Amino acid sequence: MINGISPASLQAIAPSGPTAQSAGGTQPGQFGEMLKNALNEVNRTQMESDSMTNALANGQNVELQDVMIAAEKASVTLLSAVEMRNKAIEAYQEIMRMQM
Numbered sequence: 001m002i003n004g005i006s007p008a009s010l011q012a013i014a015p016s017g018p019t020a021q022s023a024g025g026t027q028p029g030q031f032g033e034m035l036k037n038a039l040n041e042v043n044r045t046q047m048e049s050d051s052m053t054n055a056l057a058n059g060q061n062v063e064l065q066d067v068m069i070a071a072e073k074a075s076v077t078l079l080s081a082v083e084m085r086n087k088a089i090e091a092y093q094e095i096m097r098m099q100m
Helices: 006-010 018-022 030-057 066-098
Strands: none
Touching: 030 066
């Protein structure tokens, strides 16, 4: 099942600044940790999909619909990660084009 957005995940991406930090906002390194966790989740879904596909191919007791759901979930998480990467690169390139 696809996980929903929880209030804790929204708080993790809240804008940081003097006001947010004084109210218990983001800490240094929190963005890196969040990014690492997101990439680990993408990897986990890919590995889960691979193992379920192999189990089905080997004739183990795995339902076809479960394999398809896992494969689709892995596909969606990978596409989301690629789109986030593309947006980050676009933002970086836009900043580099700015004149000082």
